[in-house]
Amino acid sequence: MTLYRQLLLWMLVILFLLTSAVFAIQFKTTKNYLIEQQSTELNNVVSSIGFALSPYLKAKDLISAESVINATFDSGYYSQVKLTLLDSEKEIIRHYPQVTNNVPHWFQSLVHIETISQTRTLTSGWLQLANISVTSSPISAYIQLWKATIQLVLGFIACLLFGAIVLAFVLNKVLKPLKQIQKSAQEMALNHFTDPLPTPHTRELSDLVTAFNSMNIQLQQHFEQQAQETDSLRVRAYQDPVSGLANRSYLITKLQSWLLNNPSGGIILLKSDTIENSYQKSGYESGDHLVQKLAERLKELSADDVTIARLNQSEFILIAPNASEDDLMETGRTMLYMTSELNSDPLGIAPLQAAVGIVACSATLTITALLTHADNALNKARQEVKEPIALLDSSKKKTIQIMGKQQWKTLVDEAIANNLIHFTFQQAINTNNDVIHKEMFAYIKKGEHKFNAGQFLSAIEKLNEGTKFDCYVIDTIFNQLTKKTKSVPVAINITQSSINDTGFIRWLNRKLQSYPQMKQSILFELPEICFIKNIDNTSLLCEIIRQNGFQFGIDNYGHNFSSLGYLNKLRPSYVKLDFAYTSQLDDQMKTDVLESITRSAHNLSILTIASRVETIEQKEKLTQLKIQGFQGYITAQLVNGK
Incomplete structure (x- = not known):
C-alpha cells in the first residue's frame, strides 16, 4: 500500500472514530431529552386531568368523566389510562393501540425506551374521589429518535465524504513532491534520467528533493561520461580521427568478412588530388579541412550495408555489397561530383582533380588482390578523357546478381x-x-x-x-x-x-x-x-x-x-x-x-x-x-x- 493511501486511510479512520463518538453523544443526548420530555408531558397531563375530572366525579357523572378522559387521551402519546372510583370500586380503562409503521423493528429492539407510569389520587377538598393511573407510550419518542438518527447519519456521512475529499486533496498536494520523487526514482532505476524536480515549500521534502536532484544529475553525468569514453575508444580503434569515417583497420575487417561470404557487388576507390595538393602546399590544417568537408558529403551515401572508409591521406573506399555495375557506376559518379565541390571553380570548366576506380568483386579475390585491382582501376580512370572513372570486372562470368x-x-x-x-x-x-x-x-x-x-x-x-x-x-x-x-x-x-x-x-x-x-x-x-x-x-x-x-x-x-x-x-x-x-x-x-x-x-x-x-x-x-x-x-x- 502506498504512503498516500496509508495516511489517507488512517486519517479517515480517525475522522470516522471522532464522528462516531460525536454521533453516540448526540444520539444519547437526544434519547435522554425525549425520555425527559415524555416524563414531563405525563406529569402535566395527570395534573390537568385531575382538575377536569374532580367536578364530575363529585357529582357522580361517570359519563361526563369518561368523555373528558376520551378527549384528553386521544393523541396517541399514551398506552393506557385507568380510572378507579374509591367509593364504588368501578373502573374506567382505556387502551390505545401502539402502531409504529414509521420505525423499523430492529431499531426498537436495539434502542429500548421504557414506558413511564404515573398514578394520582383525585380529591375534592378533603374527600378522596378516585385514583387515576396513566402509562405513557414510547412510540412518539421512537419516531422522533428515528428521525433524529436519520438526520444525524446523513449529516455525518456528508461530513465524512467532505472530509475524505478535503483530506485526499490536501494529502495529494502535500505529497506531490514525494510522488514526483517516486516516479523519477523508478525512471532512474531503469537508467532513464528526467529533468530536475521543482523544489517544494515543505522543508523536509525540500531537502529530499534537493538531494535527489543532485544524485540524478551525477548519475546522468556518469552515464554521459561513460558514453563519451566509449565513443572515444571506438574512434581510436576503428575511426579515422580527421574524417570521422572508418579507418583502415575497420575497412580490412569488413573486407575479410565480405570476401568470405560469396561476395557480390564491389568497391569504389576515390582518389582526390585536391586534398593531396592541399596537404603538400598548405599544410595539415588546410588538408584536414578539405577531408572533413568531403567526408560530410560522403556520409550521405551511407546505408545499413555500406561501409565508407578513409584508406590514406587522400583516398577513400566505399564497399557496396550486392550492388550492380550500374549502381556502382552511379555511386562512383556521385562521389566524383562531391569531390568536385572542393575545387574553386565557379565556371565549372576546370578538369576534375580526382579519379574513381571501381572493382566488381568475385569470390576468388583476396584483400590484397582486391585493393590491387582498385589501384589498377584508378590508374585506368586517369586515362579516361571524358570522365575519370573506370570499372574492372574481376568475375569470370556474368550472373543474375548484375x-x-x-x-x-x-x-x-x-x-x-x-x-x-x-x-x-x-x-x-x-x-x-x-x-x-x-x-x-x-x-x-x-x-x-x-x-x-x-x-x-x-x-x-x-x-x-x-x-x-x-x-x-x-x-x-x-x-x-x-x-x-x-x-x-x-x-x-x-x-x-x-x-x-x-x-x-x-x-x-x-x-x-x-x-x-x-x-x-x-x-x-x-x-x-x-x-x-x-x-x-x-x-x-x-x-x-x-x-x-x-x-x-x-x-x-x-x-x-x-x-x-x-x-x-x-x-x-x-x-x-x-x-x-x-x-x-x-x-x-x-x-x-x-x-x-x-x-x-x-x-x-x-x-x-x-x-x-x-x-x-x-x-x-x-x-x-x-x-x-x-x-x-x-x-x-x-x-x-x-
Whole structure:
C-alpha cells in the first residue's frame, strides 16, 4: 500500500472514530431529552386531568368523566389510562393501540425506551374521589429518535465524504513532491534520467528533493561520461580521427568478412588530388579541412550495408555489397561530383582533380588482390578523357546478381503476387544456450533460382519500394504465428524506406492494435543507420511499437560511428553488434572497445547480441566480455546439442 493511501486511510479512520463518538453523544443526548420530555408531558397531563375530572366525579357523572378522559387521551402519546372510583370500586380503562409503521423493528429492539407510569389520587377538598393511573407510550419518542438518527447519519456521512475529499486533496498536494520523487526514482532505476524536480515549500521534502536532484544529475553525468569514453575508444580503434569515417583497420575487417561470404557487388576507390595538393602546399590544417568537408558529403551515401572508409591521406573506399555495375557506376559518379565541390571553380570548366576506380568483386579475390585491382582501376580512370572513372570486372562470368534496380523490383513484385517469398530462421541464444529469439531471413525461390534478401533489398531500398515487401513479410509472419499456440519470438527486419514511410507507420500501428496477443511472439529489428539519418521517423516508429506492447532491437549496432546517445532516449530491448567489433578478439584495444560498448548497453538494461559467432571459442571469449547473446553458425549446433 502506498504512503498516500496509508495516511489517507488512517486519517479517515480517525475522522470516522471522532464522528462516531460525536454521533453516540448526540444520539444519547437526544434519547435522554425525549425520555425527559415524555416524563414531563405525563406529569402535566395527570395534573390537568385531575382538575377536569374532580367536578364530575363529585357529582357522580361517570359519563361526563369518561368523555373528558376520551378527549384528553386521544393523541396517541399514551398506552393506557385507568380510572378507579374509591367509593364504588368501578373502573374506567382505556387502551390505545401502539402502531409504529414509521420505525423499523430492529431499531426498537436495539434502542429500548421504557414506558413511564404515573398514578394520582383525585380529591375534592378533603374527600378522596378516585385514583387515576396513566402509562405513557414510547412510540412518539421512537419516531422522533428515528428521525433524529436519520438526520444525524446523513449529516455525518456528508461530513465524512467532505472530509475524505478535503483530506485526499490536501494529502495529494502535500505529497506531490514525494510522488514526483517516486516516479523519477523508478525512471532512474531503469537508467532513464528526467529533468530536475521543482523544489517544494515543505522543508523536509525540500531537502529530499534537493538531494535527489543532485544524485540524478551525477548519475546522468556518469552515464554521459561513460558514453563519451566509449565513443572515444571506438574512434581510436576503428575511426579515422580527421574524417570521422572508418579507418583502415575497420575497412580490412569488413573486407575479410565480405570476401568470405560469396561476395557480390564491389568497391569504389576515390582518389582526390585536391586534398593531396592541399596537404603538400598548405599544410595539415588546410588538408584536414578539405577531408572533413568531403567526408560530410560522403556520409550521405551511407546505408545499413555500406561501409565508407578513409584508406590514406587522400583516398577513400566505399564497399557496396550486392550492388550492380550500374549502381556502382552511379555511386562512383556521385562521389566524383562531391569531390568536385572542393575545387574553386565557379565556371565549372576546370578538369576534375580526382579519379574513381571501381572493382566488381568475385569470390576468388583476396584483400590484397582486391585493393590491387582498385589501384589498377584508378590508374585506368586517369586515362579516361571524358570522365575519370573506370570499372574492372574481376568475375569470370556474368550472373543474375548484375540485374538492375528495376529488374529486382519486378522480381520482388512477382514474388509477392505469386507467394514466391520463403523464410529461414537463425536463432539467437544466451550464455546458457537457451533461445532468446530467432531472426527471420527472407529469400525468393523462382524455379531453380534462389535469391537471398541481400541481393535485392538494396535495389528496392534505392527505389523506396521496401514498404510493400515489409508489409507482405509482416502479414505472412503474423498469419503463421497466429496458428501456433506457442513459439519462439521471431525478429522481423524493417527496411529503411518503410521507416521513412508514414503510411507504413500508420499501417503497422493498426496491425499491432489488431494483434495484442502477439506481443510476446514478434520483435522488430531496425537498422542502426535509421537512428543516425532519420531519427525523427525512427523515434515515432519505436514509440508506436512500444505503445502497443511490442519490442524492438537495433541491427548493425556501432556500424556508423555515430554517438551512442540515442540508446538512452529510445531504449531498445536489444542491440546486435556489428561483427567488426567481435571478429578481432586478440587485439587488446579492440577488446577494450567491445567491452566498453557492451557495458554502456548493459548499464541501460539493454541486451547485447554478437552476430556471426562461428566457434565455441569465440562464444566463450565474448562471454568473458559480458556479451549476453550470440547469433551465428554455432548457435544451431549448441541449441540442438543441449
